[in-house]
Amino acid sequence: MPGARAERPLLPGVGQADRRVPVDASADPWRSVVRVQTNLAGRCTGALVGPRTVVTAAHCLFNPRTRRFLQASSLHVLFGYDRGEFTRHVTVAGVVTDPAYDPAAPNPLVSADWAVLTLAQPAPESVPPLPVSTAPLPAGTPLMLGGYSQDRAQILMADRDCRMLGERAGLLVHDCDATRGTSGGPLLVRSGGGGWAVAGVGVAAGNTPAVRNFAVAAGRFAALLAKDTAAGQP
Secondary structure, three states: OOOHHHHOOOOOOOOOOOOEEEEEOOOOOOOEEEEEEEEEOEEEEEEEEEEEEEEEEEEHHHHHHOOOOOOOHHHHEEEEEOOOOOOOEEEEEEEEOOOOOOOOOOOHHHHHHEEEEEEEOOOOOOOOOOOEEOOOOOOEEEEEEEEEEHOOOOOOOOEEEEEEEEEOOOOEEOOOOOOOOOOOOEEEEEEOOOOEEEEEEEEEOOOOOOOEEEEEOOOOHHHHHHHHHOOOOO
């Protein structure tokens, strides 16, 4: 029906009243949000969660031609990216993905769509790692989600006024406006100290008029981060 199609958002995951606004890539918590790029010209978003650790979405690192994940040497992390300029470019020394996630499978396990990047050099001292929160998120919990969306790829855009809706198939369901390119961006929740923490990483956008977007819960990768910290890794 033409009328029904007209009611759908122009971009998957973005509602009719698009709440995304440009945010300052040098201000908290956005300075800890990074742009992840590949040698194949692919790009996504990520979040610094340790001096040399970034979390993002695993599907951003997948090469559909070879049906394999890209090597760490072909990945790049840009800090403070804004209109082609950035404050620091850091290469990636290692990548860990969830063994349960196979993007080449007929029905990939989206709740396992995460990746942890180990940077070859430490992040800039001016960029603080974001804490990771695995606390339960009741429906209605205030959230924020930002990233380098496909329609505004040169600037950091964020929905700063969205909410948790619930959980489905192991994923966090929220109504933050976000679309392609924001994948891997941190789903932010208020931390106990009044700052912001990473509750998950954005991985999928709904395609219905009512915005229902999805994030992998931080609990899926928090154990790996804790293990690395205990072992003295960055």
